[in-house]
Amino acid sequence: MIKLWRTRLRQHVQEQQKYLRLVFNDHFVLILLILFGGALYAYSQVVKTLQPSGWLALGMALIFAGFLSFGQLATLAEAPDQIFLLPKAEAFKVYLLRARRYSMILPGTLLTFTGLAMWPLFAQLGQDPASATIALLLALWLFKDLDLWLQFLQRYHLPIRWHHQRLLLLIIAFIALFGGFYVHPAMTLLVAFILNLVFRWQLKSVLEHGRLNFSALVSLEDARMGRVYRFYNLFTDVPGLANSVHRRRYLDGLLKLVKPQQTTTWLFLYLRGFLRGGEYLGLYLRLLVIGAVIVAVLSPWWLVLGFAILFLYMVGFQLLPFYYQYDDIVFVHLYPVGPEQKPAAFERLLTVLLLIEVLAFTLVTLIRLQWVAAGSIFIGGGLFVWAFTRWYARMRLKQHRVMV
Amino acid sequence: MTLTIDGLTGGYGNLTILKDVSFTVPSGKIVGLIGLNGAGKSTTIKHIIGLLTPQTGTIDLDGKTLKTDPTGFRAGLAYVPETPVLYPELTLREHLDMTIMAYDLDKDAAWREADAMLKRFRLDNKLDWFPAKFSKGMQQKVMIVAAFMTHAQLFIIDEPFTGLDPLAIHDLLDIVTAKKQQGASVLMSTHILATAQQYADEFVLIKSGKVRATGDMASLKQQFGLQDGSLDDIYMKMTEEKA
Numbered sequence: 001m002i003k004l005w006r007t008r009l010r011q012h013v014q015e016q017q018k019y020l021r022l023v024f025n026d027h028f029v030l031i032l033l034i035l036f037g038g039a040l041y042a043y044s045q046v047v048k049t050l051q052p053s054g055w056l057a058l059g060m061a062l063i064f065a066g067f068l069s070f071g072q073l074a075t076l077a078e079a080p081d082q083i084f085l086l087p088k089a090e091a092f093k094v095y096l097l098r099a100r101r102y103s104m105i106l107p108g109t110l111l112t113f114t115g116l117a118m119w120p121l122f123a124q125l126g127q128d129p130a131s132a133t134i135a136l137l138l139a140l141w142l143f144k145d146l147d148l149w150l151q152f153l154q155r156y157h158l159p160i161r162w163h164h165q166r167l168l169l170l171i172i173a174f175i176a177l178f179g180g181f182y183v184h185p186a187m188t189l190l191v192a193f194i195l196n197l198v199f200r201w202q203l204k205s206v207l208e209h210g211r212l213n214f215s216a217l218v219s220l221e222d223a224r225m226g227r228v229y230r231f232y233n234l235f236t237d238v239p240g241l242a243n244s245v246h247r248r249r250y251l252d253g254l255l256k257l258v259k260p261q262q263t264t265t266w267l268f269l270y271l272r273g274f275l276r277g278g279e280y281l282g283l284y285l286r287l288l289v290i291g292a293v294i295v296a297v298l299s300p301w302w303l304v305l306g307f308a309i310l311f312l313y314m315v316g317f318q319l320l321p322f323y324y325q326y327d328d329i330v331f332v333h334l335y336p337v338g339p340e341q342k343p344a345a346f347e348r349l350l351t352v353l354l355l356i357e358v359l360a361f362t363l364v365t366l367i368r369l370q371w372v373a374a375g376s377i378f379i380g381g382g383l384f385v386w387a388f389t390r391w392y393a394r395m396r397l398k399q400h401r402v403m404v
Numbered sequence: 405m406t407l408t409i410d411g412l413t414g415g416y417g418n419l420t421i422l423k424d425v426s427f428t429v430p431s432g433k434i435v436g437l438i439g440l441n442g443a444g445k446s447t448t449i450k451h452i453i454g455l456l457t458p459q460t461g462t463i464d465l466d467g468k469t470l471k472t473d474p475t476g477f478r479a480g481l482a483y484v485p486e487t488p489v490l491y492p493e494l495t496l497r498e499h500l501d502m503t504i505m506a507y508d509l510d511k512d513a514a515w516r517e518a519d520a521m522l523k524r525f526r527l528d529n530k531l532d533w534f535p536a537k538f539s540k541g542m543q544q545k546v547m548i549v550a551a552f553m554t555h556a557q558l559f560i561i562d563e564p565f566t567g568l569d570p571l572a573i574h575d576l577l578d579i580v581t582a583k584k585q586q587g588a589s590v591l592m593s594t595h596i597l598a599t600a601q602q603y604a605d606e607f608v609l610i611k612s613g614k615v616r617a618t619g620d621m622a623s624l625k626q627q628f629g630l631q632d633g634s635l636d637d638i639y640m641k642m643t644e645e646k647a
Contacts, residue, residue, distance in 0.1 A: 245492045247495075260501055261505060262506065268501070269494070273493045277493050329490075329491060330455065331489065333454065334481070335506035338475065339474075
């Protein structure tokens, strides 16, 4: 089992390295460095102005509770395990213990850095920075350790059933952190230490009666890797990224906009595929929100316009592969529907989606009373959408067709 | 409607699988397409429905071919694949709506027919579910309903019986027989030889990409010299022959 874990871990690390190299490409690293430097500078300025108060403690507790929630138990379990490794269910414990230890590394590192960043803050607030920081660090590690144990137990059928254990732990951690920031982090450490001790004392007897829950093990890991790959997918193409489909009944009103008749066969399909499949809708909304935020904070109108068009391009460009979404389904090749319908339907969907984005950006600038920016986005964005869908998208899709 | 395949040679890219395949599926007849795994049954079907293009030879449906009249050719043909193929984002109702739209069927009439079939297959209470999450047998039923609600005159059914419960197999055969009586032609590939022998009017026996024999039961018995043999015996004899 330990051998299995080692092989899996090696494959996993190789796979992640492949993607991380693509995510952290040169210009992204540069942007991150600049942002990081800027954030550090801003933080050092802000710290000087802070005074001890209940609100500050509340805010810090909230931030650290957030950091605590980051980091899941990575088990690297795969779907076939529940069949092939079924006879090894008992031996799986060793494997999972290794997995838990490995899963501690990333959140442990993150918590160390954020904990250390509190040093100047504690000094500013008039506490002994060394003892406060060390107490905080130990408390954070103990809480994270406990959190990973709870996630470990989620993978077992246990005699006791309790829900939202992790949420409960986070709430306790939040309260303890609040007390810690208000009085002294030693308080937090005390709570974390007692909880951890009590839990470990109980753990052995709980685990003895627990049976491995293979389906939870696999589905939790699937969901976790799904999130990781969706993140990578923002930067690069992840092959075989299957998104779960949701019914999204609340969107049925939008679906009614397309009248079912033969000429709208493709539009009927594309619209449903877009609204119910997670991948492209998520991508569209994410970029729309990020774009709107950027448009909202920038000021000279030409910069706003530039970013608006950049985001229109990014959205449009990333939506292009959706054109091929149904090529694997034999029936789309069999339908007695003219071949010109598919590109026309796709173009219409793309145009509408991009125009919605133009309107959203215009609205954001209007709220900020930037009349020039609003006008330029409305006109410039509209022209860009026209050129992108009528010219660029057509060319790209045609090129692809010739290649295939 | 009559499907005529004449001198079809083809395969995947440069890989030739079918060699000079010729047979017809006359209207009002069920033709069983029989052969071992890998003999070329599915490849033949892929050529007929137009997923593969023949290297040489023609495939025509009452004079229409995919080249001369693609839309007319496709409108006359319905297909039930071996493994169910479904849109992950569409509900059962929307799958049938898609079929109605694509084949330009009359909405009310098509739904009346579909409802009858759905009831028969006990799917009528699952219209708003995603069939992509159904069991294999239920998905197969969805494919059958979608194919048989069209006004196609040629039905191509690839190994329809696996995964279906015995009741559903009977229901499917009833539906196929009804379509046959209305004059439609049916090409059915299957390994369930007893059922094929019972329901098919004619057979096409394929071996290593070539047509080994065609004809009804009586003619096959004669060709293989097995007067009292069943389709099973004939099949076994064919597989034992040297290529």
